[in-house]
Amino acid sequence: MSSTAPSLRDLAKTLGLSHTTVSEALRNNPRVKPETRQRVHAAAKAAGYQYNPLAGALMSEMRRSRATTFRGVIAIVDLDGPAGRAPSSARYHRELTKGAIERAEELGFKAEVFIVGHEGMTPQRLDTILQSRGIRGVFLLPVSDNPDLTKINWSRYASIYTDYVIEQPALHNICPNHYRAMLMALHRLQSLGYKRPGLVIQQHHDERLFHRWEAAYQIYQHHYNNNATKVPSLLSREINRADFSKWFKKYKPDVVLCHRAEVLDWMRECGAKVPQSHGFCCLNTMMNPDVACAGLDLQPRLLGTRGIELVIGQLYRNECGVPELRTTTTVPAQWVDGPTVRDLKKK
Template sequence: MNSVRELAKALGLSHTTVSDALRNKPRVKKETRERVLKAAKEAGYKHNPLAGALMSEMRRSGAGSFRGVLAVVDLESSDQRLSAARRYHREVFAGAEEMGNELGFKTEIFVLGSEGLTVARLNTILKSRGIRGLLILPAATAPDIRNLDWDVYAGIYTDYIIERPALDSVCSDHFRSMVVAMRKLEELGYKRPGLVLHKAHDQRLLYRWEAAYRIQDTRSDQFDAIEPLVLEDIDEDSFKDWFEEEGPDVVLSHRPEVLEWMQDMGAQVPETHGFCCLNVMNSEDPVSGLDLRPHLIGRRGLELLVGQLHRNAYGIPDPASTTTIPAIWIDGPTTRNMSS
């Protein structure tokens, strides 16, 4: 049974009723919808939501051509973020938009909280427009979008973990990325690398940055182990106390202001000390460190999302999986070869 019309004929229902039931339209009675879905499953019929979205959007816009729409959902408005985080999010979106164009899809961003956009309102908009694919941008806090009707959506989260609901995700390979940084610092001849982390950031990523740092720090014959500085709030006084007590010759941190604090303590960068930024996009000025490749994360996330749509893989996956992207080292003016 390959068509909606054949399915409708077998059930003694109209083509419109069967079509609406397959798309979970609320106008169809629950009993009828369940009957149609059961019959479709038994017959091996699979509804193509991309075709449905195509027709829906063409009717809505009156256009003669259409590529399909995917939603990029931002869980926080940009004014809630630091400028560095805004740059990171823009790169994720740019990568997703680029891949969407290559695969024949238009990407449209929806910002929760913007102009009163609630999860319930978003759900209504997406359904009315036949949008079935959602790429979720990273959130600083644990997001909760369980109230979306996930039975009709496919979703990819572009950060490490989302649990409400647990979706497939694509993100930086934080553990491997720290290994890349530590090995590069070892190659450059540094002896006492010190890590500075925000505690909530460390916890949110299940301690992957810290775990990789500790392993590389203790396993290297070249390194002298230094206890990392992990704080609820990284403040200047606490950092300077730690820097004076531990005496690192290179500091790894996401926070570019740490470089200024080092220089206030008499460190000459890169002559006597080094600084490695764990996300070079956080710094307005050129620095050495890691490019977490948000553009590539956006591209890969969109690619995975389209794959889900083509497979009719809707709903919450069981279990959810994570695709990771390794960072690359960026040579910059805040490190040098200490052996030369």
């Protein structure tokens, strides 16, 4: 028996079907009858034939552009759209997209942004465009709510969602490791001499991450903080000056961890001298680019780089569709030194 896998034409001849029908059946084209698609897939598996979706995309793009070379296309899908997006989120999305585009080009692909939702096309329209252009890779940017993308025929696509869990459908995802980042920041602050850290966080920040910020903070307080009295976190739907000042004066943290840099002014109003007597750690330094802070860089550009690599890896392995068992890939944060904490080197 020959060890050479059959060609597409060999498979078509064996099945008594046209080359085009077999090709479209392997791409799960809905124009091919379901029973025919099932028969073609079964025969291909039995014969050891493996469909290469990149080859199909190559031919589709060459026919479309009449180009002699092709670098493949991956769709970067923006489900919210840039209009109305908060500046901090906009910066995060830009860095994420830059990382994806740069790495895609390095690996021989082209990444294009498609806007879906109230600012752009419908998911069904996106599906039609991707299918007509032979685009098989989808890179989903973070979205503010829980989108319903079940009307897209995901059997055609390799995909990744670049945030915590997406449910409709349940795709693979990649995101920062917020739990590990919190522990890293707390241990760093401990090494700088801070003994009473206090976490200030808005509920929606914590809830959309399944409470990973607060969980890591509580674990640190229980297992690593040797002080007899602990500082309870200030968790609020909307952090304001009055609530913060009351909490700060009552529990007397010597370093505050928070996303919002305006907390620095509230600390000073309460008598704190930053960084001489107190410290401030920003949980996402990208949120406050105009204020120099120590804190965490969640590395959105690296997130984009790794996310694109995951999509391309799926394409090469011909892994399309909603996964039976989804996976989560996490990217560690980096500590950023800044003027809002002590500098031990100056002591």
